[in-house]
Amino acid sequence: MIIKKIPSTWIQREGRRLDVGPYKTGAIEAKYKLESLTVAKDSVVEVTLNGIKGIIHAGRLKRIWVNDPNHGYPFLTTTNIHISNLEKISYIASSIVAGKRNLLVKKDWILITRSGTIGRLAFCRPDMDDFACTEDVMRVVADESKIDAGYLYAFLSSTFGVQQIIAGTYGAIIQHIEPEHIKDIPVPRFSKDLETNIGIKIKTSAQKRADANALMVSAGKQINEHFSFPNKLALTHRIFTHSAASSSLVQKRMDATYHDQIAQMSDVLVEHAGAEKTLAELGVKTGESGRMKLIFTESDHGVPFTTSGEIFRARYEPKRFLAKSKLGDVADWGVREEDILLARSGQVGGIIGTGVWADSRFENAAVSVDVIRIKAQESEVLPGYLYAYLMCTDVGYRQLIRSAAGSSIPHLSSDDVLKLKLPRMGALEEKAIHELVQTAGELAATAQKLEDEAVKMVEDAIEAAAPKH
Template sequence: MEITQVKSKTIISSSHILKPSYHMNYGKKRIETAIYNKFPFSTLEEVCTSVFTGGIFKRVFVDDSKFGDPYISAQHMMNTNPLDVAKIISKKYTPKQEEMSLKENQILVSCAGTIGNVRLISKDLEGIIGSQDIIRVNPNNSKIPYGYLYAYLASKTAYNYMQSYIYGSVVPRIEPKTLSKLPIPLLSQQKQIQIHQFIVEGSKFRQEANELMNTAQMKFDDLFEAKHCNIISFKQNSKNLKLFQHRFDASYNIYKQELDAIIRESGIPYKNLGEHINKIFIPNRGKRIYVKEGLQYLSTSDLSSFNPTGINKYLSLKMAGVDTLRVRKNWVLIARSGQEILGSTYLIGEQLNNIGVNEHALRVLVNENIAPYIYAFLSSRFGRKYLRAGIFGSAILTINEDYVKTLLLPELDEENKELITDLVIKSSALFDQAIMKENQAIELIEKEIDLWQAS
């Protein structure tokens, strides 16, 4: 049982709230202790020009980007590159587009479902339409640097404090008016600028990384995506059914053949992906034992986050099979189950080396020199459709190991292979630097708040 003491003036200033979860909140206790010790604070409202959500309206989606703009939800805003998963929302039927569109250096906070996720909008994401479940925070840079504010909002302390604002049972929520009351610590001007600079540099690295990765993926999409037409009919015979693992589902036998045909008829040499795979496996599926310190552990959806290292879940190092969950640099991971995330591909970089990842990520081990090239193909729009063509199951959709081996890998000329490999390697290194810079900024804030806990 956890016990705490709460001062009467704290209860009075908190609208007489007596909920234990409210007063025993990790972030709230840290901030209230610092305020009690007379360290300087402001509020989110005081350091911003506005804190608001977009209006509620009926969303109409279209297929052609000529008639719409990219649209992201609160869930998708945390992706490494939200444009990879963005839907296209109609320009004609979307009201208040100026208010709904995201601006460079704006800070986003998820306010429904999963509460308190934070994202800084870089220039490459400007103009995207954000859902009504995202609070927009427009910093007033004359009062506080936007990078510093973002780093604080992304910290463990602020995240936990925001949880104390949640209301609702079916769909948890927070409101902009409530979030505006969030206390903001006022570190020295020198510290604020230092932290801000880390975030600015990290954001720049992230934008460059996305641009390089997009260039690599487009090498494949330019060749194959345009040729991907509507599903057509194919006749199957018993011999082919044996080759296709005795599957009779139309989505597999039609869709997979269509995508195979696009590669075969392109005139570009190809090989079965299985010829490049040294090992493909699913790790231990046993019971998970969570602890405060141990092996950092990510879900497959966590891998899509632009900063997976900030997720604080840990497994006991004494747990059976724990080492099978570790991933290594240059491993290719494929989300083998789930819904939207199914078929997403990840290349493990330096920052994720030796971290644990759950069993829903299929491990694909290939030679280090070809891993970036294979990753670029599988993570392209065409590549993900190719992976998803092998889905089976009803309640839990799945992609299995045998199917991955049957995919055809285009063997581009050496010049393009080297170019794609170089782009992916540089992009991965920039992502690592972006994560490192952001973590340094957040760590500086947390350490300063640690110092403010002394009575």
């Protein structure tokens, strides 16, 4: 339970508004501080392109999905506007987009979730340009002749901006926000140099995230080309097919999807690539948190904790912290830099079997029981090469996902992962791929640092401009 005392004058000033949300979250304090600034202020609608038309609610749409990228647009949901890797997102039919051009988003647009978890922001990266996007995400298009889009994003992402967004409507539960709810938010204006510098950090951050993704794609492509692997084995894993398997194989696993045509095809490709040793034989190890009692505490006394869904976000910012005193040896639960974090459960076609490269941001963090930590730092194979094979090629993904067991919520086991055979390239080629993955991780970490710096510059400038009491 949260208890907070507020002056009665706040309730009077807010038109006797009695819903607790804005008072509890700090939205009212943020509003009054913005009002008190001695600097000039423009409303959001005054700095968007074509006024209110620059705050776009795309409207309801019918979803028709396609499997061929030539006949569709990659489709961003409220979840995956925040994820780092966009390679496996769904495609919506081109015919749907043709009738609603507002569905497409452009580079440097500001994206704000308007339903569900309201007020989460993303800056449209270069690799998101011309993607279709759900109507549950509002688009804010800055007029660059009036304001730097990066600066506007940094302000709206700051404590002062976010609080105004989520306090935009009345009611204990805010189900949606509309353009009218954010158009009058005051945007403080500072020197052109300051706003430009902040904007450069945000845009550079977005470019680095796009560059990181491009390097990961390149790493997978090089492996595919070397072994003549197809980019895609099939449109889906669990489809209605028939296949035959030897009785010796069926004695080990009897679930049909372990022996289906796609799984068998991936086996043939791996065999033809000359794979001989399993991951275990190469010295690769795995780590699992195991079932444990989760005791959460304040960040000063805890270890950052993330779930299997949260590890995929472009921003690594854990909201919960486990009590370190209850965890035991860090080797048992801690993530090391260059670990491969594998989502071990979920629906096939979702996050299960996909993973994340643990860059410097993840060091000594904790992950949920639904994440397998694959450790190759002391093995015969470079971690970056292993990551690129498992996570950036469809052959590696199919080898992983075929072993998922369970009909309701399938899951992967560490033992099955370590039994996979790894095709090998030459030492120099594997090193080059490892370095691509390393560089991608460094770019992702730097991107978040730049974004954090930009937001802090905005908040510091606002605090400095506020009257001193």
